[in-house]
Amino acid sequence: MWTKLAACTLLAQLSLSCAESATSCAASPGDEAASVAEHLLDVTSALQLGHMAGSQKVVTDTEGAGRRGLGRWWRRRAMGGSRGRRGMRRRVAYRGASYSYGRRPQQCPFLPKHQPLKDPVIVRASDGPITLELTTIQVCDPTAEVTTWYTRAYALPGQAATIPGPTILVKPGDNLTITIINKLAYPNPDCNQTRPAQETGSHAYIDPSVNPHQITGFCYVNATNLHVHGMHVSPQPGGDNVFEHWPPGTTNSLSVMVPPNHATGQAGGGQHGAVIIEDPPGLLPKEIEALPTRVVVLTLVDVQNKSSITGSSSPIIEQQSLGDLWQDPEGDYVNRFLTTYMLTNGLWKPSWFAEDHEWTRFDFVYAAVEYNVVIKALPTNKDGAYLNYAPRKVPSIYMASGNRASFAMRCGCKKSFVGRCTGSLVSHRELYSPGGGAATMEEFEDGPPSTSRAGPFADVGQKTINQEFMFIIVKQRPYSFKPKCDDLPYFAVERPCYLVNLTGVDVAPQNNGTLNLPAPQGPTKPQWQIIYWSNVTTPSNYSGEPFEDDSPPLQNWTLGEVHELWFRHSYNRSLPAAYQIAGIKQHPIHLHVTQYQLVALQCHNGTWITHGSCEPDVYFQVGDWHDTLMFGGGQARVRFQLSTFNGPYILHCHILSHEDQGMMTWFNVSGPEGTVWPGAEEVQRCYRGYFGQS
Structure with a gap:
């Protein structure tokens, strides 16, 4: 449950104006705007955190034409499907050559809650070929630390595996070469071996009496390849080609020449990470170019005990693939009732320390293969391409699996506020407001994914994640501080x-x-x-x-x-x-x-x-x-x-x-x-x- 959400101003302006005698930006009208979110705030504030209370301004960019690179994302694919069909993508990574059941980590790697937000390790394509090892990592359910299991993840040579993997910075015109050393182990069951597991049992989804030749879905669980999601590069063999099959124990490479006019932005992908195509100098207005920027990779972990014709959780897919990861210390496949959660740069609800009334740019990558995210914040780009004209006033950011978005955000505290000034970024389903029209959210609390009933994702086939994923702490200024209330400039990139x-x-x-x-x-x-x-x-x-x-x-x-x-x-x-x-x-x-x-x-x-x-x-x-x-x-x-x-x-x-x-x-x-x-x-x-x- 959200407790003590203080007077923090989130993302852009709500008809903001500056008054010489004020020490904070004030909305017009202030108290009316704040009253919409009384259940979120313990003091009157001009803007809600995690909820829209009027028009909001944002610098935006859409798929592919972007900034210091909106995101693309890279991710490993485990090969899947009938007769070695194309790569199966996992939620949080994959299996290594060795592991040990029954061994608990001294501390869950995702915890403690609200620790400072950390950036993934950065590597640069301009420094030469990048090598990653595909291995295993022991993880846990942060809501019940006693539940631990192993999954697959990437590691830089000589370093421990991490979720997510490193962030790769690329400049237009770079040669991007990524070598994958697959340290996962055999057995690596093929589709004929795994089919019986998908025809029988409580999680069966193939019915041979209806369609005896139906294609199978999950096999070759420890084979892999690499896809740079969202990049405009060659799909030929040796490039971004998902038909390639890299078995356990092999070393293979993806090598592509990034076009000199490649759009800037993010790409994405435990077996995934962000690729940032950096903005060339002069592409953006100096006010946007100068914004401090944080890369955030949202990793979805689904350990619900569910399966159907339309979906399966990670442990169930592992079981159907005859894999031996995603098992608890007793050797049973993980079974957490109604447990689906998001990690933020591999952490459980980390804290971001915001400068009072200062803009920050966030480049978000939603590394997932199911479910949607609705973020109550302001975007700056979508899927790696700048908007035709930005910023755009939007109520929320909407990301299906594989989407990326950038947004500008600033937080501030009212002069009269006493105590710790905090707030949260959340994803939550949307419902219709009592008077109709714009969508609103129900009371904020973590819970299983559920269906949005309003907004762009109303009644779609994928449910929306309901979770706080970032805690915000505003660094308060001296009492005499006069905040800047300047808008971000409108612009259109070439x-x-x-x-x-x-x-x-x-x-x-x-x-x-x-x-x-x-x-x-x-x-x-x-x-x-x-x-x-x-x-x-x-x-x-x-x-x-x-x-x-x-x-x-x-x-x-x-x-x-x-x-x-x-x-x-x-x-x-x-x-x-x-x-x-x-x-x-x-x-x-x-x-x-x-x-x-x-x-x-x-x-x-x-x-x-x-x-x-x-x-x-x-x-x-x-x-x-x-x-x-x-x-x-x-x-x-x-x-x-x-x-x-x-x-x-x-x-x-x-x-x-x-x-x-x-x-x-x-x-x-x-x-x-x-x-x-x-x-x-x-x-x-x-x-x-x-x-x-x-």
């Missing part, structure tokens, strides 16, 4: 040419397509874990199959062209259950190699928009760039360029249990390496080489 505005670009008919992702449900024939392709004139004429390692491409595309995809949502009761299409209401859709731009969005009421946002939910707007998208309206149209890199472009649902059971596909992009769409400069000013040099 964009790399592969991310110019495509909302007004005509797309050739042959480059329009429809993606259909069926609704999660019980066993169907054919199975629902599949991505269908159809054209826009006859969208119910499906083609596609559950993904396996020998699956053909869903379509063949050509470099140097613009494409449009319709993420479709359609329930037609005249069709069999397997063809009820859920779209982005049930599935966060992730595309490798390039971001995509929203050009049309269906709102919750069924209305399509081609500009602006579905009021009052302004976080998702037409024109924004993403590489992973979930939205309660269920449908969107997106456009993107096929630029520079040929090879397999992977597209999949970002929910682990969906993709590893077959909800994944790929597009074969051909053409000479380096081919670009020639129309970019006609749309807007952009750069193809280093920023400021072309």
